[in-house]
Amino acid sequence: MERSGVSRRALGALALGSAAMGLSGCEGGHETDLKPRSRQFPKDFVWGVATAAFQTEGSQAVDGRGPSVWDLFEKVPGHVKDKSDATVATDSYRRFQEDVDLIAGAGLSAYRFSISWSRVMPTGGRTVNAAGLDHYSKLVDALLAKGISPYATLFHWDLPQGLQDKGGWANRDTALRFADYAHAVVDKLGDRLKNYIILNEAAVHAVFGHVLGEHAPGLKDINLLGKVVHHMNLGQGLAMRALRAAQGDLQVGTTMALQPCRPAGGLFWNRLAADGLDALWNKAWLDPLFKGTYPKDMDDLLKGVIQDGDLKTVRQPVDFLGVNYYAPAYVRLDLSSPSKIAPANPPRGAELDAFGRHIDPSGLFETLDRVRREYGAPRMMVTENGCSDPFGSGPAILDDQFRITYLRRHLEAVLAAREAGCDVRGYFEWTLIDNFEWDLGYTSKFGLVAMDRKTGVRTPKASYSWFKALAGNGLLPA
């Protein structure tokens, strides 16, 4: 695949010309909006915010934490846009009580955070680091004390470097180590931590980390792709089994970056590229989990990778599917690229977010409804959705009406999906506090809360109050 931007960065770069000419932030026309019949969410709907360890914790050399692939990647000049790093981030390892207070202050019922594998197992081997687990134990207790349900993601892209040194996800052994890690977590926290999200957006980690080189571990080798995809699916299946074997009362789910893949210009030859991307981006993760199969398009990539019994292991019951949605992907056929897939601009005149992606709430409806129709109507949670300020190093926009508009429109799509029969039980906004946005450093700000990077002082934005009101009565304002 050519530098693709199927979900994130490069697509933004491609479309930046039009973004600069017209739009900034996440506001615009409303031609793609859904109109639900009712604006009322049910009482037991889960309202939360989502974060990830590497983007927030800082304290990288504390309490026996081992390095992750992102520790090395972020230090290489050119990898992070503003030359920043996550050594402090939102300092949430030390200031987690303040984060919990902010979540409680907004009246939210849930918090999705991720556990850093290399805090728990510093080299990725079998040795457990009690101090690392203690941190999450304290965080879980602090959340429960305020009546907030913890949702822990086990893998949000920060593989222990010790495992990367042995081949990372391209090495089948990593899947087994992942199950050991899941076991260590549930062993210590399972009495209080009941909600698990196994992987976060495995497609992004696989493609941006191993083919495009824009994320850690920074590899550009399409030959790794089949192995990485399958071993992540395998690790997920093994981890789900390990959790359930340890305890019977857990809610076990996983989170995927699902995107409608659309042919540029609606042209039929671009449809071939769109279908190819759909196979890799959506079906390569949904099919194994729900059906125990891989899409045909993956045959070549997977040659020699799948072993006997694997397809049984990757197919596991899920208590909920986590859906992360930001934008649809547009692609075109490119015969000169090995994958034949190339990124394309959104339609002319489309509203664009800060990444240059199409702001299209109907894509969220389409995604949820597709999962309902094609994958047996599982229970779902939107585990990420949100938008960034226009990119830049200046201060955050505190009166962030564009974010409120974006959230409102996507929540209309959630309501419409529920009315169409999708069993969507919750919504986690990305994210609580402006944080380290991977290769974009601090130039991208997604928070409901701003942070002064010198002092760490947190300041809620207008969207924080808006979200609080919504979580309070479940009524989506018009």
Ligand code: FCB
């Ligand atoms: C998602 C990631 C999350 C954050 C948001 C903006 O793809 O899961 O960590 O980067 O995008």
